Amino acid sequence: MTAQKVLPKKAYSISDAVKYIAGNYNINVSEHDLLEYIQNGELIASIYLDGRMNKIDSINRKNIPKNKELLLRNEEIFLQFSQSETNSKIKHLKEFESIRIDLKNIYFRLTVILDDRFYNDDYFSTNDNIKLYSGEIERFVNILFNGYFNLSREIFSPYNINELIEQGFIDEFSDITMSTGEDFYFHIPVCENRTELYLDDICILHNDLITFLELFSVIDKSYDQVEDINRLTSKLKEQESIIIEKDKKITELKSLSEKTLNPKTENSYLNIIAALLETTLENNVFGSQNKLIEHLSSNYQGYIGLSEANLRKQFAAAKQSLKNL
Structure with a gap:
């Protein structure tokens, strides 16, 4: 009886990878075998993550419990990419x-949000290969990421596969890395943690699985892959096309939000800010404008428009607006 062929997917669980190899290439392989190949560095494993600059929010689209919180060392983030090869937007x-x-x-x-005080415009316009390191001076305002990230073989090394x-x-989550060669490299170090990495959440990307099979010359040449590849x-x-359509809608929404306010509307907003500022200071809620700014910039860190410098700038403009009445 001929085994049924399995349609290719973007990524497979380890058990699904076993079925794909068996069904499409008539090769007997077990989950134990694949884990050994991963451990030896002959097959790349990945994990689907959703997170931001200071922590990972979900693993394999499942939220992480608070008692297993997975924090990131955001002062050691490194990103390198080629603008031309990655089709990046800056x-x-x-x-x-x-x-x-x-x-x-x-x-x-x-998505990476940088503090523009640390970067000149000509750095991005004159260089194709961009290298960014967060350091300890908060160059990065925020990072948002989701998708498949490679797992280092080192996290499998200490274990007997059985x-x-x-x-x-796996007892502990490792650093996050994604690399597509010289064109793109992204690394976020993970704080010491007790967040288990379950084998059921580990996946193998289709491209990595095919590369693995080609490496060992185990692909059945009698099987025509054209149909699979076309599908x-x-x-x-x-x-x-769905992503492009969504991006268009997002761009339209952004263009609406980024339209310049007419002077009358802008003055209206400034007057409201000035009135709220005066009321807050008169009631001695924070003692002084400086303490209010410190409170806002500290408690709303990472929110666009609420940096200390921008708050000072907008408060000054608001006060001037009232004086001009």
Whole structure:
């Protein structure tokens, strides 16, 4: 009896990868075998993550419990990418004193918000290969990411595979890394943690699985892969068209939000800010404007427009607006 062929997907669980290899290439392989290949560095494993600059919010689209919180060392973030090869989008948002970088492909999305005080415009316009390191001076305002990220073989190394399968998880989560060669490299170090990485959440990307099979020359040459490849290509194009359509809607919404306020509306907003500021200070809620600014910039860190510098600028403009009445 001939085994049924399995349609390709963007990513497979380890058990689904076993079925894909068996069904499409008539090769007997077990989950134990694949984990050994991962442990030896011959097959790349990945994990789907959703997070931001200071922590990971979900693993494999499942929220992380508070007692297993997965924090990130945001002072050691490193990002390197080629603008031409990654089709990145970089925009200087001068009104918010920030630079926004958007990178995406079929496997992940990454948005980086930088403090523009640390970067000259010509750095991005004259260099194709961009290197960014957060350091300890808060160059990065925020990072948002979701998608598939590679797992280092080192996290599998300490384990006996039989014992690992019986346990069902790796004891600790490792640093986040995504690399597509010289064109893109992204690294966020994870704080010491007790967040288990369950084997059921680990996946293998289709491209990595095919690379693995080709590496060992185990692909059945009698099997015509063209149909599979065409089907996968068609599906990816369909998904990309959906993403493009959503991006257009997002761009339209952004263009509406970024339209310049007419002077009358802007003065109206400034007057409201000035009135609220005077009321707050008169009631001695914070004692002084400086303490109010410190409170807002500290408690709303990372929110666009609420940096200390921008608050001082807007408060000054608001006061001047009232004086001009």
